[in-house]
Amino acid sequence: MNYLFAPMEGITGRIYRRVHARYYPGIGRYYAPFFSPSGDHHFPLRGLTDLLPEENPGVPLVPQLLTNRAEDFIWAAASLLDRGYGEVNLNLGCPSGTVTAKAKGAGFLREPEKLDAFLEEVFSAPALGRLRISVKTRLGYAGEEEFPGLLDIYRKYPLDSLIVHPRLRQDFYTGPIRPAAFARALENTPFPVIWNGDLFRPADLEALLRRFPALDTVMLGRGLVSEPGLARRMETGEACSRSLLQEFHDALLEEYRAVLYGDTALCHRMKEVWSYLILHFEGREKYWKRIQKAKSLSEFRLAAQAVFRELPLLPDTDMAGLAAQPPV
Ligand SMILES: Cc1cc2nc3c(=O)[nH]c(=O)nc-3n(C[C@H](O)[C@H](O)[C@H](O)COP(=O)(O)O)c2cc1C
Structure with a gap:
């Protein structure tokens, strides 16, 4: 199994990541908490420092962008490509009211036509030719029935992977997890689909794999911050020291x-x-x-x-x- 570290704003910044990677090696990729590119196309020092390769030694890092403006995404992603990053992630899951009110994060899921146009522009940008772009999404904003339409949009583009937190925006982080809706993402999707949500114990992963035996990558967030050796325990059974x-x-x-x-x-x-x-x-x-x-x-x-x-x-x-x- 390939384990990814979920982005957690306020916790998994550069210092947390590099110390974690030193004591608990083996995480496939660490996703950085979101960076919101501004319209003036200028990286504030704080956002930039968190993503500098020299600040992230030993950390296979994927920066994440939160925006609904294709030109801002393209500018920021091109700068990250210049700095040596091979993958950039788009945040379509943040449920915070201040974010969704601006139609960003999970709020962007409410505007599927605009999202489609955004992805069209991003995936045809010559400046991003060599960059892998992944998406981290929820199932929808207010109802599971939104997910098939969103999947149709994602499948039109050569995503590097689709990370799904199988909740709606209105579920925030504690509402019901919705595996039946997640199952739709595994049907006929031409890029890898990654599960993210509520994997807190090895038994949770075992139950998930009984249901979805083809999954080969999972993303862990709160469980891994609670037990920094969780991925290793899931893989080897080695108890937390x-x-x-x-x-x-x-x-x-x-x-x-x-x-x-x-x-x-x-x-x-x-x-x-x-x-x-x-x-x-x-x-x-x-x-x-x-x-x-x-x-x-x-x-x-x-x-x-x-x-x-x-x-x-x-x-x-x-x-x-x-x-x-x-x-x-
Ligand atoms: C405090 C906190 C901060 C988070 N920050 C981000 C973020 O910056 N970007 C993002 O995509 N998700 C963020 N998330 C969501 C997590 O990445 C993850 O999707 C969520 O916690 C579900 O996974 P888990 O059940 O393994 O924790 C955050 C979650 C929490 C609780």
Whole structure:
């Protein structure tokens, strides 16, 4: 099985990716959180830094673009091609209200004719001739019945792959997963189709493969942030090692410390990661509160060390706890 790391804005930036790749090698591709190209065709320093090859050593990286303007996509994708990237991904899944209100992300799925014209322009752009373009999509905006029409559009173009998060925009990340609708994507699609969604345990992958035995690539997001060794465990059965997890965690903290200014920013970044990591520990409630309350690096360190020292690891991440988890 080929495992891809899903983009997660606020978490899987360059530092997270390179530390993950160092401690948990074996991920086929890391998809960067979306970059929104602006109409003035200028890369802001922050967006650019995240994608610089020298900032992503050892990371097979695919940049992702969020836009509904073909000329902006072509400009940004051509610049990424110039910087050595072979694949660029189009985000057609982001459910955030501020994004969909502008008809971007999952909001673009509501305008299939415009999406078709966008893809036509992008795939005929001479500047992008050698670039592989993949799409990350949901099944539709408001109803599963939108998906066959969207598939007809995708199939008109030489996509490198189609990554499907089998939910609607209105499902956000916790509504029902819809495998029956996903099955349509596997029929007569001339490019690889990749499943992305709710793979939190090896048993989830096994159940998926019983249903769709031909799948050879999956994309993991929240499950992999909760258990950074999940892909390896899925592949080899090798249990999650507490000492490796702590080494990974400490390296991540050190690398963030080198670039983030001040304890507040550092604690905030680490709490985002912990909001997932903590789901892999038994009896987490008090410990998670202590992490959340940490205001300084020393408070945070003590709270994190207490988890590693005192809490047993769960055999599988308790993803059911995600909905109950208070936000950071
Ligand atoms: C906090 C957060 C940030 C995300 N950021 C992005 C993003 O930048 N681009 C994108 O395509 N998807 C983004 N996603 C969606 C994930 O890539 C993935 O599709 C989703 O979490 C479902 O996969 P999972 O069940 O394996 O987590 C984000 C999801 C979360 C929870």
